[in-house]
């Protein structure tokens with residue numbers, strides 16, 4: 001117990017090197033490298049950074065990557081025909097459409113268009129359902145990264161009171177499902193939750209995923225609790241920070257993830273794992 005900062009960067013590097021080893025094994029056995037196709041539409045600066053992080057991670061792992069940049073004015077039909085082409089391309093293992101999409105394009109429809117066996121983000125309803133029924137093909141990247149971070153820090157999930165704050169399809173809902181699959185006792189709290197402090201103060205494991213800079217101070221935390229900060233927010237000076245007031249909380253909590261260098265690098269590392277998996281099921 002006692003505050004310890006969980007080094008997500010180091011764990012992500014370890015996972016990338018394991019993926020790299022597996023890729024070299026594939027090459028040694030005469031197979032081609034896994035290949036990820038990343039599609040980005042528009043010029044959101046944060047999205048561009050994330051796509052660059054993913055390209056670089058592919059390079060580190062020995063995964064081939066192709067990035068297709070579309071203008072923000074792209075139509076749904078154009079995007080669909082590109083996805084159809086990549087679905088049918090036997091040399092492409094994973095397809096990722098960077099979110100958010102430009103206004104007017106329905107993300108749900110785009111996700112449905114991606115072949116489930118190439119859906120390395122694990123956003124397709126078929127893959128989401130498989131996670132919930134305990135028969136996963138891929139694991140959702142950020143939630144799977146969170147589980148790995150907890151295990152790496154030596155936190156026992158089984159039997160623990162887990163409180164997830166936030167209920168997005170990308171983080172809150174699927175991380176709740178994975179914590180449940182690990183035998184946690186899971187509460188998913190959100191903006192309508194009454195007396196949030198009372199709820200989070202019961203948490204042995206708190207996952208903060210609401211997108212509000214430094215929202216969670218020590219009043220929300222049970223002493224010794226593990227704190228996972230999924231926020232990618234900007235503070236009053238425009239500096240990157242999380243949903244947790246790290247300096248206030250670090251004095252009383254148990255293991256805690258920093259921002260940057262906590263969950264973020266793990267999201268990208270788990271994407272590499274999924275891409276390797278996609279390549280393995282293709283052959």
Ligand code: BQF
Pocket residue numbers: 049050051053054099100232259260261262263264265266267268
């Ligand atoms: C780090 C993301 C919100 C909305 C859409 C490393 C990433 C971030 C941080 C990264 C994220 C967040 C990604 C760090 C991908 C994680 O060193 O702390 C890597 O690239 N991420 C995304 O693709 O879409 C998002 C957050």
